[in-house]
Amino acid sequence: MFPTTQPLRGKTALVTGVSRRRGIGFAVASEFARLGADVFLHHYRPHDTRLPWGGDDLDAVRDGLQSALATGARFGDVSADLRxxxxxxxxxxxxxxxxxxxxxxxxxxxQSGDDGSILDMTAERLDAFWATNTRSTILLTREFAALHARSDGPGSRPGERVERRGPFAEPTGRVFWMTSGQIHGAMRGEVAYAASKAALAGVTKTVAAELLDLGIILNTIDPGPVNTGYLDPETTDRPLAEIEAWMRATPFGRYGEPADPARLIGWLATPAGAWVVGQVLSTDGGLGLG
Structure with a gap:
């Protein structure tokens, strides 16, 4: 029997966008490793190398995850441009x-960077964020769901339900999407990013309802303002004076850390989190209440 501290032992997890040790993806993958899972990473380093905070050493990323794995757990990774x-x-x-x-x-x-205000929007800019953040997320979810669905039945038409396969003793799979702060207020200068993330938050319940017929649980996470390097003075892509003054005035006086949303996702992936379904959840230390 596996230790109770490893509730994900025997489960295999895919985490996309894990190319930097300071990123949320790395923290999530590390949390899954701590909980006993076999972990597979997707990364696309060229995206990071063109941004102010730069790319990381992928071998160091791999070494960091492998060192966190439970005894006997397996690790793999692949590079791909999800656009x-x-x-x-x-x-x-x-x-x-x-x-x-x-x-x-x-x-x-x-996708981060190369965004702008409404006056900066072009079809190409909007399409780039849509393809990266929204379309690929939905397509990844479709492929994941197909692994858990019968393949011998006819395709459903608009308004038809996916064939329900339950009841289920436990979830057959877990899916997590990531949204952003547009659910709490304005994100000036990030119109394309906010639009692409708002689409995921908006369609969460629709997709969650369909996945649930297959026993799969979907939840969407808003991690709040997590500093993954873009809020460091030497690598930021935005003016920090006003942001830092506001942050110092908040109850906890700090930005979020990658481990904050990672702990929530880790818990939701365990049997203890199985009763939370189809929600858009914020883990922001109460910053959205300000």
């Missing part, structure tokens, strides 16, 4: 190939 829809099934296939199963999907990847 290319053809890469999506290949990533899912590679992750499933690690152990022959795939139980958890965390769509953590996102």
């Amino acid at each position: 290319d829809a053809a890469s999506v099934p290949l990533v899912i296939e590679a992750a499933q190939g690690l152990t022959g199963r795939l139980d958890i999907l965390v769509c953590n990847h996102a």
Whole structure:
């Protein structure tokens, strides 16, 4: 019997967008490793190298995750540009190939930078954020769901339910999407990013209802303002004086840390979190209340 401190032992998790040790994806993957899971990473380092905070050493990322794994747990990774829809099934296939199963999907990847105000919007800019943040997340979820669905039935038409396979003794899978602070207020200068993330928050209940017929639980996480390097003075892409003054005035006086949303996602992935379904959850230390 596995230790109770490893409730994800025997489960395989895919976390996308894990190319930096300071990122939320790395923290989530590390939390899954701590909880006993086999962990598979997706990364796309070229996205980071063009941003002010730069790329990380992927070998160091791999070493960090492997050192966190439980005894006997397995690790794998793949690089892919998820703007290319053809890469999506290949990533899912590679992750499933690690152990022959795939139980958890965390769509953590996102495009950052090259955003702007409403006056800066172009079709190309909007399409880039949509393809990266929204379309690929939905397509990854579709491929994940197909692993848990019957393949011999007809496709459903608009308004038709996915064939329900329950009741289930336990969830057959977990999916996590990531949204952002647009659910709490304005995100000036980030119109394309906010639009792409708002779409995920807005369709959460629809997709969660369909996945639940397959026994899969979907929740969407708003991690709040987590400093993954973009709020460091030497690597920021925005003016910090006003942000830092506001942060010092908050009850806890700090930005979020990657471990904050990672702990929530880790708990939701365990049997203890199985009764939370189809929610958009914020883990922001109460900052959204200000």
